[in-house]
Amino acid sequence: MSTHESAATAAPTQQRVAQHRRYLMCRPEHFTVSYTINPWMEPANPTDTAVALRQWQDLYDTYLALGHEVELIDPIQGLPDMVYTANGGFVIDGVVYGAKFRFRERGPEGPAFMDWFAERGWDVREPVEVNEGEGDFLLVGDTILAGTGFRSTGDSHREVGEVFGREVVSLTLVDPRFYHLDTAIAVLDPVQGPEGVDHANIAYLPSAFDEASQAILAERYPDAIRVSDDDGAVFGLNSASDGYNVIISPRAAGFEKQLRERGYNPIMVDLSELLLGGGGIKCCTLELRAGR
Structure with a gap:
């Protein structure tokens, strides 16, 4: 068994259920790299807006084909x-916690x-603290996992908890390549546990986090x-996952295999x-969770 897999990988696969999703996207009509705010951005390297648009369209069409x-x-x-x-x-139950970006x-x-959001009747809460939305906040069951270290501040973790009235678990990122939480954790699906307790399946990259955060993740998501x-x-x-279909990079061959072993359908x-x-698939996808 690989050292990167948990013991549960060897367990029998579960029956996964695709759930309807609602997303917000933006066409990359003006996509280019003209400044550097993360290690991936090299303005000297040419970008092709037409290619970006075509790849983005493939993602958009995939979501529609899946019924989202x-x-x-x-x-x-x-x-x-x-x-x-x-x-x-970051959107939960029709409430939108707005973003306040670190870089000008x-x-x-x-x-x-x-x-x-405001023009469409969503309940928008303007942020005081620096945060970068669902890049650093992930809803896992009833818990908000919140990232810090490069973009969103620790004070935004308190603020997002006050906005939504939910448990917030802070995690510290230490590798500048993984500057947002959604580059180091994927939320795969919520799972109904015993006595109505919500559990959830996630995937993550341990080395992206400090030791304390690795311990938290290992304990909460064994x-x-x-x-x-x-x-x-x-x-x-x-x-991006709907609980069964997981849209991933074609270069993540090991992750594809791990997903199939767990009963997911990687696309x-x-x-x-x-x-x-x-940015990647999740970066281009903001989940719109309307009110119950």
């Missing part, structure tokens, strides 16, 4: 990173996303898929052009 809803926010000239909609907010280059995106550094380095964990979508900006 996708809404669109209009791209804005001069904001090439708007394609990474996951950073634009992305600063105008926060108000643009909040305006989009059955999690632990991916290899090789799969993490190609943004294999920056994926490969290549977003290599958008990775030049430091």
